[in-house]
Amino acid sequence: MKIFRRDFLNNTLLAAGAALLEMPAPAAAQPRAARDTFTGYGGVGDYAASNGDPWPVVTAGHKISQGAYTPLPAGIPDTGASFDLLIVGGGLSGLGSAYYFAKATAGKKRCLILENHPMFGGHCKQNEFLVNGQRLIGPQASNDFGIPREGSHNQLDELFTDLHLPREYVYAAWDPALKPLRFPRDNYSHMDGINDTQVDIGYCFGRQPGGSKPLWVRNIFANKLEGAPFSGPVKRDLLKWRSITGGSEALRRHLDGITYKQYLESELGLDPEVTKFVEPVIGLICGASPDAVCARAGHNLVIPANSPAGISFPGGNTTFARHLVRWLIPDAIPGDLSFAGVLNTPVNFAALDRPDSPTRIRLGATVIRVEHSTGGGVAVTYEKDGKLYRTRADSVVMASAGWINRHLLADLPGDLRAAYGEFQYAPALSVNVALTNWRFLYKLDAPAVRYFNDGFGWSCNIRRPMTAGSYNPVLNPDKPIVLTFYLGLYAAGRPAAEQGDLGRKKLLGTTYADYESQIRTQMTTLFHDAGFRASKDIAGIVLNRWGHARIMQPPGFYYGRDGKNSPRETVQKGYGRIVIAHSELNGHQSATGALQQAKRASDQVIG
Numbered sequence: 001m002k003i004f005r006r007d008f009l010n011n012t013l014l015a016a017g018a019a020l021l022e023m024p025a026p027a028a029a030q031p032r033a034a035r036d037t038f039t040g041y042g043g044v045g046d047y048a049a050s051n052g053d054p055w056p057v058v059t060a061g062h063k064i065s066q067g068a069y070t071p072l073p074a075g076i077p078d079t080g081a082s083f084d085l086l087i088v089g090g091g092l093s094g095l096g097s098a099y100y101f102a103k104a105t106a107g108k109k110r111c112l113i114l115e116n117h118p119m120f121g122g123h124c125k126q127n128e129f130l131v132n133g134q135r136l137i138g139p140q141a142s143n144d145f146g147i148p149r150e151g152s153h154n155q156l157d158e159l160f161t162d163l164h165l166p167r168e169y170v171y172a173a174w175d176p177a178l179k180p181l182r183f184p185r186d187n188y189s190h191m192d193g194i195n196d197t198q199v200d201i202g203y204c205f206g207r208q209p210g211g212s213k214p215l216w217v218r219n220i221f222a223n224k225l226e227g228a229p230f231s232g233p234v235k236r237d238l239l240k241w242r243s244i245t246g247g248s249e250a251l252r253r254h255l256d257g258i259t260y261k262q263y264l265e266s267e268l269g270l271d272p273e274v275t276k277f278v279e280p281v282i283g284l285i286c287g288a289s290p291d292a293v294c295a296r297a298g299h300n301l302v303i304p305a306n307s308p309a310g311i312s313f314p315g316g317n318t319t320f321a322r323h324l325v326r327w328l329i330p331d332a333i334p335g336d337l338s339f340a341g342v343l344n345t346p347v348n349f350a351a352l353d354r355p356d357s358p359t360r361i362r363l364g365a366t367v368i369r370v371e372h373s374t375g376g377g378v379a380v381t382y383e384k385d386g387k388l389y390r391t392r393a394d395s396v397v398m399a400s401a402g403w404i405n406r407h408l409l410a411d412l413p414g415d416l417r418a419a420y421g422e423f424q425y426a427p428a429l430s431v432n433v434a435l436t437n438w439r440f441l442y443k444l445d446a447p448a449v450r451y452f453n454d455g456f457g458w459s460c461n462i463r464r465p466m467t468a469g470s471y472n473p474v475l476n477p478d479k480p481i482v483l484t485f486y487l488g489l490y491a492a493g494r495p496a497a498e499q500g501d502l503g504r505k506k507l508l509g510t511t512y513a514d515y516e517s518q519i520r521t522q523m524t525t526l527f528h529d530a531g532f533r534a535s536k537d538i539a540g541i542v543l544n545r546w547g548h549a550r551i552m553q554p555p556g557f558y559y560g561r562d563g564k565n566s567p568r569e570t571v572q573k574g575y576g577r578i579v580i581a582h583s584e585l586n587g588h589q590s591a592t593g594a595l596q597q598a599k600r601a602s603d604q605v606i607g
Helices: 011-015 018-022 055-065 092-104 155-162 232-242 249-256 260-267 272-285 295-299 318-328 339-344 402-408 414-420 439-443 496-509 512-530 567-572 591-606
Strands: 078-088 111-115 126-131 134-139 201-207 214-218 359-363 365-372 378-384 387-398 425-435 448-451 459-461 481-488 538-551 578-580
Touching: 055 365, 055 402, 078 092, 078 378, 092 111, 092 318, 092 591, 111 365, 126 425, 126 538, 134 425, 134 481, 155 591, 214 512, 232 272, 249 295, 260 272, 260 295, 272 295, 272 481, 318 339, 318 359, 365 387, 365 402, 387 591, 402 414, 402 538, 414 567, 425 496, 425 512, 439 512, 496 538, 512 538, 578 591
Parallel strands: 078 111, 078 387, 111 359, 201 448, 387 578
Antiparallel strands: 126 134, 201 214, 365 378, 378 387, 425 481, 425 538, 448 459, 459 481
């Protein structure tokens, strides 16, 4: 099998030379040894060296968690700099904290953000490709957003106004001479089938007894499951599950005390096949299977059929991160302040960490220790370019994930340490596949796909591209587009923590080449009969691996158990001059949750 004929493309070579701009973005052009076998090809543009958690970030995290810096070596130089606020983590919580702090203090206070990745944004990052001269963008992780009503004066409304974000968008045109298709505008709305009344979803049930080809059925929920190979009772129960939404505060408290599997099967009396049907989306969003997460977490994911379909920026919620940085440090993304300008203008990395800037962002800086200083304020030790440094601030916001915070906070009080000890994390993987064409999906009438086999993943889709300025991809079956996979790595039947550990071992122990093989094999299994050929249809594959992507939500996560506060409530208190703010404190991680935590953190620091 010559499936690895294309290999990793050296990012430096790809970025150099205008001649490459007219070439496809191949899965490789250099020997595999030119790049580590874990991270693989990263695409082009600002995010080419920061797809998911690259291997250097993974190994740095492992060094910290394994105590490599305990005790700290003597003689660590002090930078001599002192800040009013230091923020650990340059994701949406960290950038949002800096934004609200700068806004509240009229930009007169000094703030430093330390970010361990080579690019800011956390999970709000994107992958970029160049295929046959066409620039393509796909989300790495954080995706959907809602458009706030102008004048509603809620947090998002004010943010959209301040950042000059538009509330109306333009999408690539669809040729009316082609057959009509309903395209998703995001990467989530097709996952549980709820929105196949609004987007076209092809369900591949594999080869059925007596059949020679896999069974494909379109839009099963819109058609009352007609043609789907489920028994009558299972169809009845799937439709019942689909209709169950909402609930009182008392119900939410009750659901926090049982698993989602218990709720579906024991309380609602639904067939176990319903649990099996919803398991992949629960495993992705909640980090573990329905038998390990609380029913409230699963119940929150069921969206009424008449709900508006999701919306996604080209790079997912990368747009929020870029606009926040543009607001904080105008020279970082110079020029036009418009949506198109911020989307299409490369980052001026030299402007991020200038001494005269009120807010500074230091990339590639891995924090290894945070503690209150005997002289007042907080001392922060970090590593950059292989050297250790110490700097100081009046206050610190820990916008980094909880799994690493419990290792960084040297003077963490006992109750917070115990609460953090109850936090469990799950990995996740998202993949963007740059296609030279998507004629095979057109033949299947399926821009979104859900499948039921034991191969790689369980769903994938293309989006109707949002366009802006020079970013203007063509929507045509014979033109390039990005196909996106999202999947969790869970192990049903095991405790939540064990599921997370097993998933991480799989995520970290699988080479890029092995994942590439699995993806190409899965796509061939699904789409070969529709004309797909991996050798000519795949232009590039980018993996985005996140070892601790999701906070798991076992029973008691939201309201606590046995009359005690939930661990998230305890952690959220912070201590001394250290404020803790990451979106996982809300449960389901989201851009909205990250921004809520950011505003709370800024208010707490100022207070």
